Amino acid sequence: MPELDPAITQALSAIAAGDPEVANLAGTALSIVTGGGGAGKITQERIQRFVWYDLPLKMRPTDQSRAEMTSALASALDLLELPRYAQICRSGTTQKVHQAYTENPQVGLMAFREANLASGIYPPDLPEFHWGAAMGVEEANILGGVQDFLELAVASKELEPGAKDFKRKQRKLVRTYLNTPNFQLGGQLPLDVMNTERIQNWIKVEPSETRQRLVSKLANRLLHPVELPAGITDPYPALTAVLTAVGAGAELDSERSRLLQIAAGLRLTRKVKGELLLTKAGQAMLDDPLGSWRAFPESLLGGNPYQRLAAEVMFCLLIEGESNLTAVIDTIRTAASEANYREAGTGEPPNQISLMKALDPTVLPLGEMGLFAAGDFTSSMALTPVGKSVALEALRNRATGPGAVPWD
Numbered sequence: 215m216p217e218l219d220p221a222i223t224q225a226l227s228a229i230a231a232g233d234p235e236v237a238n239l240a241g242t243a244l245s246i247v248t249g250g251g252g253a254g255k256i257t258q259e260r261i262q263r264f265v266w267y268d269l270p271l272k273m274r275p276t277d278q279s280r281a282e283m284t285s286a287l288a289s290a291l292d293l294l295e296l297p298r299y300a301q302i303c304r305s306g307t308t309q310k311v312h313q314a315y316t317e318n319p320q321v322g323l324m325a326f327r328e329a330n331l332a333s334g335i336y337p338p339d340l341p342e343f344h345w346g347a348a349m350g351v352e353e354a355n356i357l358g359g360v361q362d363f364l365e366l367a368v369a370s371k372e373l374e375p376g377a378k379d380f381k382r383k384q385r386k387l388v389r390t391y392l393n394t395p396n397f398q399l400g401g402q403l404p405l406d407v408m409n410t411e412r413i414q415n416w417i418k419v420e421p422s423e424t425r426q427r428l429v430s431k432l433a434n435r436l437l438h439p440v441e442l443p444a445g446i447t448d449p450y451p452a453l454t455a456v457l458t459a460v461g462a463g464a465e466l467d468s469e470r471s472r473l474l475q476i477a478a479g480l481r482l483t484r485k486v487k488g489e490l491l492l493t494k495a496g497q498a499m500l501d502d503p504l505g506s507w508r509a510f511p512e513s514l515l516g517g518n519p520y521q522r523l524a525a526e527v528m529f530c531l532l533i534e535g536e537s538n539l540t541a542v543i544d545t546i547r548t549a550a551s552e553a554n555y556r557e558a559g560t561g562e563p564p565n566q567i568s569l570m571k572a573l574d575p576t577v578l579p580l581g582e583m584g585l586f587a588a589g590d591f592t593s594s595m596a597l598t599p600v601g602k603s604v605a606l607e608a609l610r611n612r613a614t615g616p617g618a619v620p621w622d
Contacts, residue, residue: 219248221252222248222252228293229293236289239286247264247287256291256294257362258299258333258361259362259365262329264287266330269284270311271315271322271326277312287300288300288304307329311329334380338381340385340392343409347616350415352408352411356392356404356407360391360392363387364384364387393405412614413433413437420523421554422552423552424548424549425549428526428545428549429526429609429613432606435606439508439610440603440606442504442507443603449603449604452582453476453477454499456470460490460492461497472578472582473582474490476510477496480510480513481493508607510579510583511605512607512608515608517575520555521573523546523555524573525575526609527545528546529576529606532595533602533609537594539594540593547566547569585597586601
C-alpha cells in the first residue's frame, strides 16, 4: 500500500474503514498505476493501460477478482476526486474489453487496442511520422507527453472522440505537439528528438564498423525529409509514361512489365475484372509527381537483413560519389563479413554472386525507373541526381521508421 502520498493514504484508509479487502485491492491497483509515484502520476493513459491491459493480460486474475479490483480502483479514484477516471473503470467499454479477454488473450488484446484508439488519447500515425511499438526512452517519454496533451483536449471538449472532424483535429494536435519546442527537451522539437534517437539506434543495428562509419556520415542529412534537385518537374518519367498509358487504356508491351510490377507494388494500379486501372494514388502520381515522389523510396530497403545491409552500404557509397563497382562490392563484402553473414553452404564470407543477388531487389527497380547514370555495371555504377535523392530518402525512411509489432 502506498505510504508517501497523503491523498492516497487517506483514500485507502477511508475504504479500509468499511472493507479492508477492498482497500488492499485498491492499494495494489494504485501502486501499479502510479509506479509508486503518488496521485500526481495518475493519468488517463495509465488507467486505461492498467484496466484494459496490465490487469487482464499480465496479472490474469479470475473474472470475479478482475471485476473486484477494477471496482476497488474506481472507489479509490472517486475519493481522490478523479471521477472521470473512475468512470473509465465502470464503463461499458471496460466490461467489453474484460469480456473479450475471457474468450481469448488475443481477442482481449484486440479489444484493448480498439478501446485505446477510440478514447482519443492515443496519437495516430502521421504521414511524416509513424509511432513505433518498440520504442527508445525518448520516444516513449514523448508518447506519454502527447497522450497527456490529447487527454487535456478531450477533457476540455476541444477534441471529441467519434465526432465528424475528430481524426483531423487529433492529427493537427499531435503535429502541433511534435513540432513545438519543448522546454523539457532543452527547447528541441519532440519530432527531432525522436528521429535522432531512431537514427542512433539504426546506426548500431548491425555489428559492422564499416557500415556504422558509412551511415554515421549521413546521419545529420537523415533528420529531415530529403528534397529533389532544383529544376526537376518529373522525377520518374518512365513511370509517368506507363501510368499515362494505363490511364488511357492503352495496350502495354512486355518491355514495360517490370515498371508495371513497380506500379502495382506501389498500389498505383489495380486490376478490376481483368482490366488494369489507375488507383487514386496512381492518379495523384500523374497529377502531382513532385508531391508523390516519396512513395517510391518508401518501397526500397525491404527484404531480409542481409539485403538491407548490402543496399544501405551501396547507397551510402553512391550518395558520396563512389562509382567503381569493384570498390562498392568489396566494401559491402567487408561490412557483411563484419556483421557475421556467411554463405550457407561453405560458411565463408559472402561472395560476389551472393552480394549481387542481395542487391537485386534494390538495383533492379532503380534501373527500371531510370535512376542510374549511363553504364552497364561491368565496372562502374552511379546514381543520377534524382537517384541520389531517392537513395537518401530511402535511407531516411529506414533510419527513422517505427519499430516492431506492439504489445507482444
